Amino acid sequence: MEVRGPRVEGRGSCLPPLLSFLFLLSSLGAPSSCLSAPLLWAPEPDQLFRVPEGWRSEGRVAPSHPLGLTFALRQRNRDRLEALVAELSSPRSTHYGRFLSLAEVGALVAPSLETLDVVGAWLEEHGVSECQVVATMDFLQCQMPAGTAERLLPGARFHRFVNEEQRSVALSPTPYSLSKEMQEHVDFVGGLHRFPPEKRALVRSWAAKEPGPRSTFHLGVTPAVLRKRYNLTEADVGGSPNSSQACAQFLEQYFHPADLSEFMHLFGGGFPHLSSVDQVVGHQGGGKAGLEASLDVEYLMSAGANISTWVFSNAGRHEGQEPFLAWLLELSNRSSLPWVHSVSYGDDEDSLSAAYMQRVNVEFQKAAVRGVTILFASGDSGAGCRTVQRGKHVFRPSFPASSPYVTTVGGTSFQHPFLVSVEVSDYISGGGFSNVFPMPEYQTSAVKWFLSTAPKLPPSSYFNASGRAYPDLAALSDNYWVVSNRIPLPWVSGTSASTPVVAGILALINDRRLQRGLPPLGFLNPALYRLQDQGHGAALFDVTSGCHLSCLDAIVEGQGFCAAPSWDPVTGWGTPNFPELLRALMD
Ligand SMILES: *[C@@H]1O[C@H](CO)[C@@H](O)[C@H](O)[C@H]1NC(C)=O
Ligand SMILES: *[C@@H]1O[C@H](CO)[C@@H](O)[C@H](O)[C@H]1NC(C)=O
Ligand SMILES: *[C@@H]1O[C@H](CO)[C@@H](O)[C@H](O)[C@H]1NC(C)=O
Ligand SMILES: *[C@@H]1O[C@H](CO)[C@@H](O)[C@H](O)[C@H]1NC(C)=O
Ligand SMILES: *[C@@H]1O[C@H](CO)[C@@H](O)[C@H](O)[C@H]1NC(C)=O
Numbered sequence: 001m002e003v004r005g006p007r008v009e010g011r012g013s014c015l016p017p018l019l020s021f022l023f024l025l026s027s028l029g030a031p032s033s034c035l036s037a038p039l040l041w042a043p044e045p046d047q048l049f050r051v052p053e054g055w056r057s058e059g060r061v062a063p064s065h066p067l068g069l070t071f072a073l074r075q076r077n078r079d080r081l082e083a084l085v086a087e088l089s090s091p092r093s094t095h096y097g098r099f100l101s102l103a104e105v106g107a108l109v110a111p112s113l114e115t116l117d118v119v120g121a122w123l124e125e126h127g128v129s130e131c132q133v134v135a136t137m138d139f140l141q142c143q144m145p146a147g148t149a150e151r152l153l154p155g156a157r158f159h160r161f162v163n164e165e166q167r168s169v170a171l172s173p174t175p176y177s178l179s180k181e182m183q184e185h186v187d188f189v190g191g192l193h194r195f196p197p198e199k200r201a202l203v204r205s206w207a208a209k210e211p212g213p214r215s216t217f218h219l220g221v222t223p224a225v226l227r228k229r230y231n232l233t234e235a236d237v238g239g240s241p242n243s244s245q246a247c248a249q250f251l252e253q254y255f256h257p258a259d260l261s262e263f264m265h266l267f268g269g270g271f272p273h274l275s276s277v278d279q280v281v282g283h284q285g286g287g288k289a290g291l292e293a294s295l296d297v298e299y300l301m302s303a304g305a306n307i308s309t310w311v312f313s314n315a316g317r318h319e320g321q322e323p324f325l326a327w328l329l330e331l332s333n334r335s336s337l338p339w340v341h342s343v344s345y346g347d348d349e350d351s352l353s354a355a356y357m358q359r360v361n362v363e364f365q366k367a368a369v370r371g372v373t374i375l376f377a378s379g380d381s382g383a384g385c386r387t388v389q390r391g392k393h394v395f396r397p398s399f400p401a402s403s404p405y406v407t408t409v410g411g412t413s414f415q416h417p418f419l420v421s422v423e424v425s426d427y428i429s430g431g432g433f434s435n436v437f438p439m440p441e442y443q444t445s446a447v448k449w450f451l452s453t454a455p456k457l458p459p460s461s462y463f464n465a466s467g468r469a470y471p472d473l474a475a476l477s478d479n480y481w482v483v484s485n486r487i488p489l490p491w492v493s494g495t496s497a498s499t500p501v502v503a504g505i506l507a508l509i510n511d512r513r514l515q516r517g518l519p520p521l522g523f524l525n526p527a528l529y530r531l532q533d534q535g536h537g538a539a540l541f542d543v544t545s546g547c548h549l550s551c552l553d554a555i556v557e558g559q560g561f562c563a564a565p566s567w568d569p570v571t572g573w574g575t576p577n578f579p580e581l582l583r584a585l586m587d
Pocket of ligand 4: 434435436437438439464466467468
């Protein structure tokens with residue numbers, strides 16, 4: 001189900017179209033109330049309200065129903081922040097690696113006193129008093145009953161939605177607005193329209209039917225297989241007490257410590273490793289373990305072996321809360337964070353409002369200037385597909401994979417499924433070009449090279465060749481073994497498997513850098529895209545064959561882009577060759 005709400009914008013008229021419509025329905029129209037009504041402004045008129053499969057509406061919530069909403073306040077010095085990312089992340093810059101503390105980031109971007117005053121007074125006027133602020137002062141998290149929220153945000157109507165696991169969330173299918181004077185103080189209000197992310201790990205059970213020679217070959221990807229392919233020896237484990245890594249999981253995705261220790265017992269032979277996480281931030285429910293959650297932790301801690309690991313688990317305490325936003329708030333509220341983060345969350349770019357994506361992007365910039373490396377899975381739908389009108393399709397980029405300020409990880413398979421062999425593109429590997437973010441400078445020459453040399457490109461009407469192109473690199477994403485609810489399961493696949501593997505490998509490189517007194521890698525892309533020019537072509541195994549999927553129509557016939565020498569929009573630069581990548585990233 002997709003409903004794009006009517007635009008709610010108080011352009012000159014005293015009531016926006018939606019409100020005047022409701023107004024007419026109630027047939028109590030009094031011109032005097034019209035005169036005193038404030039002009040309204042809609043921060044996210046382009047946000048799609050889409051009820052995901054498996055969720056159903058249970059009607060309006062009671063006015064007393066408790067909600068948690070997030071107010072993204074307008075930051076100062078955004079241009080300066082953007083310039084700083086380039087200065088601190090580019091190995092060519094004299095300020096490379098001179099990262100900022102959280103307090104310094106706060107001093108740079110915290111909203112003006114006027115913004116804090118105006119928003120504070122507006123909330124107070126509506127009886128909203130239960131709010132927490134983050135250390136950088138640019139997010140407010142407030143609790144209030146639905147009735148208050150509906151008065152505060154004209155147009156919003158909160159309904160309860162329930163999914164098959166009886167998880168419920170209160171969201172507004174209709175767009176909200178704010179009084180026009182908030183336009184210069186608020187970016188958007190979170191917790192109204194976006195559903196919690198769904199599970200993403202794939203189980204390709206069909207693969208189990210493939211006949212395979214059973215004795216001398218591997219029967220699926222395990223830590224030993226990964227470490228062999230990526231050239232990690234027994235000695236390639238963490239050794240600095242200061243290195244750290246994390247994964248983030250959303251909704252009812254819990255990992256069980258017992259699954260992790262069982263996994264390490266079964267598959268952790270041959271390399272020193274830890275078998276428990278150091279810190280869980282957020283809520284760890286006691287329910288069934290999620291496959292995705294088990295996968296993240298088990299492979300992050302196998303690649304980044306013997307490295308202190310955190311899990312961010314953000315099942316929101318309040319209905320209506322967006323768990324992904326809750327994670328972003330945590331990043332801005334902790335002065336000490338793990339250096340590397342692996343996240344397997346993504347949404348269709350076209351379903352999200354521009355205000356939301358731009359602001360999330362600024363949050364990634366804030367992490368980048370602190371030296372934090374953030375990796376996102378590129379998605380499991382290849383180039384994706386969107387119908388623009390009957391019979392006409394375009395590819396469908398995914399966000400945050402398409403953000404220019406994160407490192408995006410695609411997927412590969414072994415050419416011979418049962419041998420540690422050369423890798424080819426995994427046809428599910430997400431990749432393509434953003435329609436929102438222009439191509440960042442660090443990747444222009446690599447992407448232009450691809451576009452001008454690829455033997456066969458999809459028609460140009462299917463993608464936006466001027467956008468940020470992804471993924472940036474890749475790793476195996478096919479046939480993983482995972483222990484979940486004490487049961488070893490084969491055939492788990494997807495870029496949510498490749499992402500923690502790359503995260504663990506980068507955490508190991510950080511570990512070596514910290515031991516040598518160097519700063520951590522921080523935002524990797526500016527360094528990554530110049531490795532080849534620096535003569536470090538062997539740092540990544542170039543994946544040059546195979547294509548990913550896209551629209552099933554007569555023009556592209558299900559095929560998106562194809563891998564090619566050097567960078568390509570299926571596997572990026574390729575997969576990590578640890579010893580060479582380490583060497584390349586040690587200066
Ligand atoms: C940020 O952390 C402080 C304590 O360090 C806490 O009081 C505050 O509620 C947190 N803010 C949010 C939005 O959670
Ligand atoms: C790494 O692995 C590849 C193939 O698996 C091999 O060809 C190469 O020699 C190995 N060692 C280094 C240091 O690259
Ligand atoms: C594991 O890391 C710790 C530091 O966190 C280090 O003291 C220890 O020697 C490492 N173990 C191995 C086997 O390298
Ligand atoms: C293509 O991407 C640019 C940003 O790089 C954007 O401004 C433009 O609107 C996009 N075009 C389409 C058709 O989406
Ligand atoms: C770890 O960090 C502490 C405090 O920042 C520093 O004093 C110490 O030298 C670091 N140790 C290593 C091995 O990097």
